[in-house]
Amino acid sequence: MIETFETVSKAVADPSRVRILKLLEPGELCVCQITAVLGLATATISKHLAALKVAGLLQQRRDGKWVYYRLADRAFNPYAPRFLAMVAASLEDDPTIAEDRRLLSLVDQVPVQVLCDQGRAALPAGLVSDTPGASCCEGPR
Amino acid sequence: MIETFETVSKAVADPSRVRILKLLEPGELCVCQITAVLGLATATISKHLAALKVAGLLQQRRDGKWVYYRLADRAFNPYAPRFLAMVAASLEDDPTIAEDRRLLSLVDQVPVQVLCDQGRAALPAGLVSDTPGASCCEGPR
DNA sequence: GTATCATTTTCCTGTTTGGCTAATTGATGA
DNA sequence: TCATCAATTAGCCAAACAGGAAAATGATAC
Numbered sequence: 001m002i003e004t005f006e007t008v009s010k011a012v013a014d015p016s017r018v019r020i021l022k023l024l025e026p027g028e029l030c031v032c033q034i035t036a037v038l039g040l041a042t043a044t045i046s047k048h049l050a051a052l053k054v055a056g057l058l059q060q061r062r063d064g065k066w067v068y069y070r071l072a073d074r075a076f077n078p079y080a081p082r083f084l085a086m087v088a089a090s091l092e093d094d095p096t097i098a099e100d101r102r103l104l105s106l107v108d109q110v111p112v113q114v115l116c117d118q119g120r121a122a123l124p125a126g127l128v129s130d131t132p133g134a135s136c137c138e139g140p141r
Numbered sequence: 142m143i144e145t146f147e148t149v150s151k152a153v154a155d156p157s158r159v160r161i162l163k164l165l166e167p168g169e170l171c172v173c174q175i176t177a178v179l180g181l182a183t184a185t186i187s188k189h190l191a192a193l194k195v196a197g198l199l200q201q202r203r204d205g206k207w208v209y210y211r212l213a214d215r216a217f218n219p220y221a222p223r224f225l226a227m228v229a230a231s232l233e234d235d236p237t238i239a240e241d242r243r244l245l246s247l248v249d250q251v252p253v254q255v256l257c258d259q260g261r262a263a264l265p266a267g268l269v270s271d272t273p274g275a276s277c278c279e280g281p282r
Numbered sequence: 283g284t285a286t287c288a289t290t291t292t293c294c295t296g297t298t299t300g301g302c303t304a305a306t307t308g309a310t311g312a
Numbered sequence: 313t314c315a316t317c318a319a320t321t322a323g324c325c326a327a328a329c330a331g332g333a334a335a336a337t338g339a340t341a342c
Contacts, residue, residue, distance in 0.1 A: 001235055001236075002156050002159065002160075002232060002235050002237050002238065003156075005159065005231055005232060005235075006154065006155070006156050006159075009150065009153050009154040009159075010154040012150050012154070013147065013150040013151040013153070013154035014147070014329090014330080015143050015144075015147050016330080016331095018143065018146065018147075018150075019143075030288085030289095031288070031289060031290095032288070032289090040330095040331075040332090041331070041332055041333080042288080042289070042290090043289090043290075043291080043292095043331085043332070043333080043334090044330070044331055044332070045289095046289060046290055046291085047290085047291090047330080047331090048330090049289095050290080050291095062339085064288095064339075064340070065286095065287065065288050065289085065338095065339065065340065066288065066289085067288075067289060067290095079231060082227055082230070082231070083227070086223055086224070086227060089223070090146055090220060090223070091143060091146055094142055094143050094146075095142075096143050097143065116287080116288060117287095155299090155300080157300080157301095171318085171319095172318070172319060172320095173318070173319085181300095181301075181302095182301070182302060182303080183318080183319070183320090184301085184302075184303080184304095184319085184320075184321080184322095185300070185301055185302075186319095187319060187320055187321085188300080188301090188320085188321090189300090190319095190320095191320080191321095203309085205309075205310070205318095206308095206309065206310065206316095206317065206318050206319085207318065207319085208318075208319060208320095257317080257318060258317090
């Protein structure tokens with residue numbers, strides 16, 4: 001149905017959400033890891049994750065205090081796999097995505113414990129620019 | 142780049158624009174034909190067409206007083222073909238799309254001349270519901 | 283139980299967007 | 313040259329949306 005298609009396409013039609021999808025390609029991440037990379041408020045990330053989940057693009061798993069998200073493998077939205085494949089095939093050479101991946105490699109070195117406590121401050125100084133949102137959010141949207 | 146991706150995905154993330162894309166799959170149509178099928182104001186359609194064109198999804202051709210639009214075959218936006226393919230592979234069984242196609246078959250019987258003059262009134266009575274926008278636009282957006 | 287803490291939800295703000303009508307554009311044809 | 317007419321642009325409004333701060337959840341650990 002066209003509403004179902006609309007839900008997924010709207011979910012994908014936002015740069016922050018696309019960045020999240022690209023970030024999750026290698027495997028699952030908890031909310032505070034995603035937050036550290038994207039540099040947005042936790043509440044904002046949480047809302048984006050909810051939108052992606054409703055669209056059938058993500059699945060959720062709780063482990064103790066942390067909630068892990070991953071790309072959906074089982075699709076209740078028939079269009080979700082197509083969109084996931086398209087995103088996976090896109091933006092491989094995008095600078096914002098590259099920077100997100102670089103940050104992720106730093107984030108991966110820090111125990112979740114510490115990361116949730118300190119956020120970006122837990123990352124080695126000098127390797128993280130202060131401006132949140134990396135290079136994606138300049139100028140008018 | 143992620144902005145380019147965003148432009149296309151936003152263009153696709155609207156039901157009226159998806160309906161236009163599906164409508165153009167068989168071949169080009171002029172603005173007043175599209176308007177007659179969708180049942181929206183001409184200005185609205187024109188704006189949608191502009192958005193799709195900017196996204197690299199459509200191309201334009203002028204013939205006398207009429208402007209014909211068709212799916213883009215030459216892509217200045219690298220993501221456009223992927224999205225077009227995805228849309229083409231989707232919604233084949235959607236009732237709104239089916240109704241649009243039925244209306245299109247009626248529209249195709251009427252000379253563009255007459256159609257631009259009279260709009261939906263040029264179509265055989267009884268085969269067109271009064272409610273514009275078919276079944277796509279119910280409820281809150 | 284109770285405090286802690288990651289995540290979610292609620293509420294607010296400024297911006298974007300889809301729709302309309304009215305005005306403008308630009309090509310046609312008398 | 314001027315009237316006509318399809319299409320576009322401008323201007324407006326209400327709804328939707330991305331973002332943040334603050335309150336609410338809900339699981340853990342003491």
